Amino acid sequence: MHPTGFGHTPSPAHWQWHNRFASLGPEFHANVPLQPLPAPYWVARSPSAAQLLGLDVTDWSDSAWVHLLSGNTWWDGMQPLASVYSGHQFGVWAGQLGDGRALLLGEVATTPDAPSLEIQLKGAGRTPFSRSGDGRAVLRSSIREFLASEAMHALGIPTTRALCITGSPHPVYRETPETAAVVTRLAPSFIRFGHFEHFSHHGLHTQLRDLTDFVLQHFYPHCMQAPDPVAALLGEVAERTAAMVALWQSVGFCHGVMNTDNMSILGLTIDYGPFQFMDGFDPQHICNHSDHQGRYAFARQPAIAYWNLMCLGQALLPLIGDSDRTIAAIDRFKTAYPAHFEAAMAKKLGFSSPPAQEPLRKHLNTLLGLMAQEQADYTVFWRALGTYARTGERQAVLDQVVNREGFDAWLLSFDELHIHLGCGPDADLMQKTNPKYVLRNYLAQQAIEKAESCDFGMVNDLLTVLSAPYDEHPAFEAWAAPAPEWARSLQLSCSS
Structure with missing residues (x-):
């Protein structure tokens, strides 16, 4: 049965559709017809993401592509x-x-031996799981997700990818009337912790086994050789989740909605809603104003990731059959997270070979404490520290802070540590580890406001800059500065 819509077109000649998730059966999904979006137009396209599908966005000049991806x-x-x-x-x-409001179109490989990618339209219309929602996404949230996905990839953080945004004059009603948009997302799989929770909670253990075997076979085949493949899978997911969250913390990224249904079984950052790259460093920062209890505050993200893994472990317990093995698998997070975090932070401090844990922790904790006391701009400070490593000019760092005496003393101990280790800080490594540009909320908001007036220039300029966040972009130097004071009043919620 063809999906409804305006028509069909042959796939690119080098594409091979696999649609493996569809083969799991009707208990796992509902077939949904396409729901046309009126008068679609291009907002932005990612050349980098397009290459994953063997595509060139410069070839998308005719109307066929904008209709396909809407x-x-x-x-x-x-x-x-x-x-x-x-x-x-x-x-x-x-x-x-x-x-x-997301439709999985299917799974594509570009060559017989290439890994396949799922193609998903977010904002594509109602599904049987929309509940009271309209199934649409608005331009505002679509721009944020598109830019964040590509920015995180450029930072080296595991993430789903965003191929493009298409917009439409079609009205969508949230707190105020807005216009519709569709983000085309790519990932090896969009399977979440919540998929396993669903079947386990309802006692559907046959389907739980089928889903687990599917994930093992296609994404964790090495675990199938373990004495307990399901426990091995859980341990691997714990490791990947630890690595992902450690990188979040290293760049000051707050996800905002770390629900178990927003956790990828592949350890990918997924579902960009009220996220934020912190401006001033505040470990207790809450980026989602709907999070009244601060459950997903920045400093709590590692603990919440562990809690979510406990939920996944509970869901898989009927297959593992032993609570001790389940806990042991989950507890791999407890050793993996600090190892990944300290390795990431050591690079930010210019250590090409991480020093002994205790000296590193001491210097790092002292620095983070100083930064938190005056909420130093997280991105600007780390970049300035790299400038100090390159030039020896302490002023590069001290100009970013008020407590000059405290930071000057820390710089002295920082120098002494490197002297003790017989090496100076690796300035080139710091340049490649501490980004100059991140997607600050106020920049995203300015781009959104322009886009709502059909000016997409800033969206595309941000894509260019954020795709090379460690490089110099002289024309956009202002975007590397701390956020203006008015930006502190910006509030984000789950509404999208």
Whole structure:
């Protein structure tokens, strides 16, 4: 059965559709027809993401592509579907959820031996899991997700990718009337912790086994050789999650909605909602103003990741059959997270070979404490520290802070540590580890406001800069400065 829409077109000749998730059966998803989006237009396209599919965005000049990536026409070979999952939201069991506005078009490989990627349209219309929602996404949130996905990839942080945004004059009603948009997302898989929770909670252990075997076979085949493949899988997910969250913390990234249904089984950052790259460093920072209890505050993200892994472990317990092995697998997070975090922070401090843990922790904790006391701009400070490593000019750092005496003393101890180790800080490493540009909220907001007036120049300029965040971009030097004072009043919620 073809999905409804305006028509169909042959797939690119080098594409091979696999649609492996669809093969799991109707208990896992619902087939959903395409729901055309009126008068679609291009907002932005990622050349880097397009290359993953063997595509060149400069070839997308005719209207066929904008209709394909808005859900108006279909490629031969795709099978649009929405998957069902459940999950814990803000620590409370939320019951059945599912893809309420995302359509998985299918899975594509560009060569017989290439890894395949799922193509998903977010904002594509209602599904059986939309509940009271309209299934659409607004331009505002779509721009944020698109830019964040590509920015995180450029920072070296595991993430889903964003191929493009298409917009439409079609009205969408949130707190105020807005216009619709669709983000085309790419990932090896969009399977979440919540998929496992759904089947386990409902006692559907056959489906739980089928899903687990599917993930083992396609994404963790090495775990199948372990004495307990499911426990091995859980341990690997714990490791990947630890690595991901450690990198979040190293760049000052707050996710904002770390519900179990927003946790990827592949350890990818997924579902960019009220996220924020911190401006002033505040470990207790809450980026989502809907998070009234501060559950997902910046400093709590590692603990929440562990809590979410406990939920995943509980879901997999019927297959593992032993609580001790389950806890042991989850507890790999407890050793993996500090190891990944300290390795990332050692690079930010210019150590090409991490020093002994205790001296590193002492210097790092002292520095973070000083930064927190006056909420020094997180991105600017680390970049300035790299400048100091290159030039020896302490002023580069001291100009960023008020407590000059405290930071001057820290710089002295920093120098002494490197002298003790017989090496100076690796300035080149620091340049490649401490980004000059991140997606600050106020920049995203300015780009959104321009886009809402059909000016997409800033969105695309931000994409260019954020795709090379460690480089110099003289024309956009102002975007590397601390956020203006008015930006502190910006508030973000889950509304999108």
